[in-house]
Amino acid sequence: xxxxxxxxxxxITKRGQNVTFRCDPISEHNRLxxxxxxxxxxxxxxxxxxxxxxxxxxxxxxxxxxAERPKGSFSTLEIQRTEQGDSAMYxxxxxxxxxxxxxxxxxxxxxxxx
Amino acid sequence: xxxxxxHPSTLSVQEGDSAVIKCTYSDSASNxxxxxxxxxxxxxxxxxxxRSNVGEKKDQRIAVTLxxxxxHFSLHITETQPEDSAVYFCAATLNTNAGxxxxxDGTTLTVKP
Numbered sequence: 001x002x003x004x005x006x007x008x009x010x011x012i013t014k015r016g017q018n019v020t021f022r023c024d025p026i027s028e029h030n031r032l033x034x035x036x037x038x039x040x041x042x043x044x045x046x047x048x049x050x051x052x053x054x055x056x057x058x059x060x061x062x063x064x065x066x067a068e069r070p071k072g073s074f075s076t077l078e079i080q081r082t083e084q085g086d087s088a089m090y091x092x093x094x095x096x097x098x099x100x101x102x103x104x105x106x107x108x109x110x111x112x113x114x
Numbered sequence: 115x116x117x118x119x120x121h122p123s124t125l126s127v128q129e130g131d132s133a134v135i136k137c138t139y140s141d142s143a144s145n146x147x148x149x150x151x152x153x154x155x156x157x158x159x160x161x162x163x164x165r166s167n168v169g170e171k172k173d174q175r176i177a178v179t180l181x182x183x184x185x186h187f188s189l190h191i192t193e194t195q196p197e198d199s200a201v202y203f204c205a206a207t208l209n210t211n212a213g214x215x216x217x218x219d220g221t222t223l224t225v226k227p
Contacts, residue, residue, distance in 0.1 A: 004157075031213060033214070033215075040219065040220070041219050041220070042118075042120075042203045042205075042217030042218050042219050042220050043158065043203070043215075043217050044217075045214055045215070045216070048214055056214065091157070091158070095213060099146070099213060100145070100146045100165055100207075100213075101213070102148050102160040102163055103148070103160075103213070103215060104160070105150075105157040105158045105159070106157055107156065107157045108157060
């Protein structure tokens with residue numbers, strides 16, 4: 001399968017713990033996006049990478065959230081000191097650098113905070 | 115920033131009928147509009163997209179129309195089948211903004227056999 005893969009699929013943790021998610025985009029895609037989706041809502045943009053450079057972060061992303069894409073391939077999203085409100089599906093998507101191309105999504109990581 | 119509104123939030127149709135979902139956007143500079151289908155517990159999957167230089171696009175039973183002046187676009191599904199039941203999301207994308215998409219809140223489509 002050469003699609004976008006995310007790991008883990010599910011994460012249950014206690015409030016206050018740190019969590020890290022991984023995304024492996026489609027190999028030839030330069031652009032990588034992180035979104036958050038809660039029940040009954042569309043995906044909300046969190047951050048964007050072009051190759052290894054993080055070019056944009058949403059104001060939704062508090063300083064407890066950090067994302068990296070060190071070699072321009074896979075990306076990680078870390079949430080420190082998790083809170084109840086962080087419970088959501090975290091989706092990763094990738095697309096080619098060419099404008100007007102669709103984003104391809106992974107299956108997401110569902111985070112549940114106890 | 116861009117704001118996308120999607121209607122209706124739920125839609126129920128009989129098998130074989132047509133379904134229409136409408137979205138409006140706020141930023142006239144948005145120029146790429148994808149539609150995604152998301153089944154329960156699965157990833158959003160692109161079903162059709164349209165660029166701002168085109169008014170209509172069709173792919174078998176699915177079509178999308180775009181009215182740039184009014185800043186709205188619509189998804190049309192004809193001859194609906196039970197397997198069309200899912201949540202559908204529209205999105206508006208400003209390609210000069212790194213291709214970042216703003217999504218609507220989704221429409222839950224139920225096709226009754």
